[in-house]
Amino acid sequence: MFSLAYGLWKYIFNKTEFHVLILGVDKAGKTTLLEKIKSIYLKGEGLAPDRIVPTVGLNIGRIEDANAKLVFWDLGGQAGLRTIWEKYYQEAHAILYVIDAAAASSFDDAKSALEKVLRHEDLKGAPLLIFANKQVKFLLPLSLNDLKLLFSSCYLLEHHTASLG
Ligand SMILES: Nc1nc2c(ncn2[C@@H]2O[C@H](COP(=O)(O)OP(=O)(O)OP(=O)(O)O)[C@@H](O)[C@H]2O)c(=O)[nH]1
Numbered sequence: 001m002f003s004l005a006y007g008l009w010k011y012i013f014n015k016t017e018f019h020v021l022i023l024g025v026d027k028a029g030k031t032t033l034l035e036k037i038k039s040i041y042l043k044g045e046g047l048a049p050d051r052i053v054p055t056v057g058l059n060i061g062r063i064e065d066a067n068a069k070l071v072f073w074d075l076g077g078q079a080g081l082r083t084i085w086e087k088y089y090q091e092a093h094a095i096l097y098v099i100d101a102a103a104a105s106s107f108d109d110a111k112s113a114l115e116k117v118l119r120h121e122d123l124k125g126a127p128l129l130i131f132a133n134k135q136v137k138f139l140l141p142l143s144l145n146d147l148k149l150l151f152s153s154c155y156l157l158e159h160h161t162a163s164l165g
């Protein structure tokens with residue numbers, strides 16, 4: 001009887017957990033974005049931008065709403081650290097790929113790193129959001145449309161600034 005009641009309770013109240021992998025080349029603003037998300041959804045949590053250092057391991061953020069739990073995995077984007085990314089692909093449900101929209105010099109690297117991510121078997125069918133970060137009005141090297149063309153393999157390109165919200 002207890003196990004039946006427990007099973008019913010779990011069925012009704014258990015929330016589905018989704019794993020979102022935050023990827024992108026170094027200095028794109030991944031950790032700043034994660035900390036911003038935390039500060040918005042976890043009231044009071046979240047590091048200020050001046051306390052964020054380049055990521056070597058993994059940063060984790062968990063947020064929860066009425067229906068689901070989201071677990072964000074933020075990995076280091078330096079070239080030598082990108083081999084670690086694929087260890088997380090199998091358990092990832094979605095990819096949030098951050099680019100520094102103000103740094104034209106990083107676009108080629110960001111694009112080829114993204115293409116490599118998308119070629120991986122374990123991510124077939126996983127939704128992808130490309131987050132064009134660090135947007136300062138009128139100062140972008142490329143317009144949002146140009147960025148869309150450059151990253152033409154994307155499904156949806158969102159423009160924003162992680163540090164300002
Ligand atoms: N102006 C501006 N600066 C930003 C923004 N987001 C991040 N930065 C800055 O960009 C730099 C790199 O940010 P991080 O969040 O550490 O970048 P990252 O992608 O996590 O880098 P790695 O951990 O090395 O892969 C820091 O100096 C941030 O303050 C933004 O939206 N606007």
Ligand SMILES: [Mg+2]
Binds near residue numbers: 032053074075
């Ligand atoms: Mg980082």
